[in-house]
């Protein structure tokens with residue numbers, strides 16, 4: 531089948547590559563000329579395990595192309611996937627300008643039937659706005675071409691995006707047209723072999739399903755962070771509590787890891803946008819605003835612990851900081867807890883020697899020559915003249931450090947762990963103080 535994907539970011543590029551990988555002809559379109567120029571040379575603008583190989587293989591096989599030419603893109607595919615950003619507006623609502631710009635482009639150039647498939651995370655009612663935009667543009671052209679708008683939200687996680695796309699838990703298809711549902715099912719058949727994964731529903735329910743999933747996951751995390759803060763005050767260990775409740779299959783082990791707050795491009799913005807949608811409907815979504823507030827507070831937790839350990843302040847102290855990305859296996863630092871911590875530490879006069887296996891370039895782009903922040907190319911370099919170690923992201927390579935060596939390196943012999951990576955006993959045996967979350 532022939533597919534166009536608008537937007538070549540985390541979602542668009544993964545969608546395009548995976549659809550090409552199962553034999554489709556795919557054209558990825560982006561307005562960012564520099565990004566497309568790089569992609570044409572096989573240079574991938576983001577770090578996502580396996581993506582570079584998949585993109586290159588499919589380009590070589592002639593199944594995956596890139597363009598900035600809107601007309602070429604619209605002409606190409608029967609399916610016109612929309613995978614552009616929906617960043618938060620000033621009031622927290624999702625900004626639809628990129629989505630509607632794509633709708634306008636499609637309508638300006640289409641000459642036959644198209645299926646516009648929305649993969650971007652958009653508020654309920656967006657498909658209606660997309661439809662109206664297309665109708666208005668077609669009317670301007672004096673055309674009455676047929677088209678459909680489908681909501682097909684994406685649930686992939688950064689860091690495991692290819693796997694999530696290839697073996698999804700579910701494929702949600704929101705449409706009011708049974709014929710379109712069948713076409714989408716055929717397109718997704720290669721990802722639907724071992725069991726039935728396609729769930730079809732009306733468009734508004736599909737749009738809401740995406741926000742419901744993210745809000746539920748964010749709620750689990752904020753709930754655990756709230757309990758972690760309580761556990762500290764009660765002399766309990768949240769890690770034991772996590773095992774204790776996770777073993778109940780009704781609760782489950784996933785997404786109940788306490789930490790220094792959730793980040794990324796999705797949870798923070800989607801919880802806010804859903805809250806905003808509720809407000810527009812005259813409903814105060816109390817739980818959602820609590821989820822958000824707990825998370826905002828949690829991002830300051832590490833700094834609070836550090837400040838409590840250093841009652842005279844951190845001025846003149848040097849911290850080794852491991853992990854800048856909002857989670858492991860990505861270079862994405864959108865809404866990353868590390869950003870809040872680096873700002874707080876440097877503002878208080880500390881020096882931060884930061885390392886991340888993939889996100890250093892992104893940190894440089896965000897912070898530039900920020901006073902007090904030093905970028906370390908090697909994990910070991912962070913420890914030179916460091917007083918203490920802070921862990922913000924749970925990359926695999928941070929799991930098993932030599933605690934005795936750390937004890938010799940760190941002048942103040944202390945670790946602040948925002949991801950509860952270590953068994954406290956082993957850290958303490960090496961003569962180190964160990965602060966974690968909720969224990």
Ligand SMILES: NC(=O)c1ccc[n+]([C@@H]2O[C@H](COP(=O)([O-])OP(=O)(O)OC[C@H]3O[C@@H](n4cnc5c(N)ncnc54)[C@H](O)[C@@H]3O)[C@@H](O)[C@H]2O)c1
Pocket residue numbers: 536537538539540541542559560561562565613614615616628631632649650651652684685686687688795796
């Ligand atoms: N990142 C994720 O893990 C993830 C997962 C599921 C859903 N989503 C949702 O998917 C959407 C895209 O997210 P992302 O992280 O891939 O964003 P991104 O910022 O990485 O990529 C968006 C791309 O769209 C391009 N773009 C903007 N306007 C365009 C236009 N008119 N035509 C073509 N390209 C255009 C931008 O240049 C950019 O390259 C968002 O709504 C997001 O909430 C993201």
Ligand SMILES: O=c1ccn([C@@H]2O[C@H](COP(=O)(O)OP(=O)(O)O[C@H]3O[C@H](CO)[C@@H](O)[C@H](O)[C@H]3O)[C@@H](O)[C@H]2O)c(=O)[nH]1
Pocket residue numbers: 651684685686687688689744747751784785786787788789790791792793794795796797856857
């Ligand atoms: O138990 C947990 C699990 C995650 N996190 C944090 O939560 C954030 C988000 O993690 P994750 O969900 O793994 O990454 P994303 O790539 O943001 O994926 C989420 O957001 C995407 C965009 O909407 C959705 O498609 C995915 O299904 C949804 O998991 C990160 O900061 C994690 O550190 C925790 O603190 N505790």
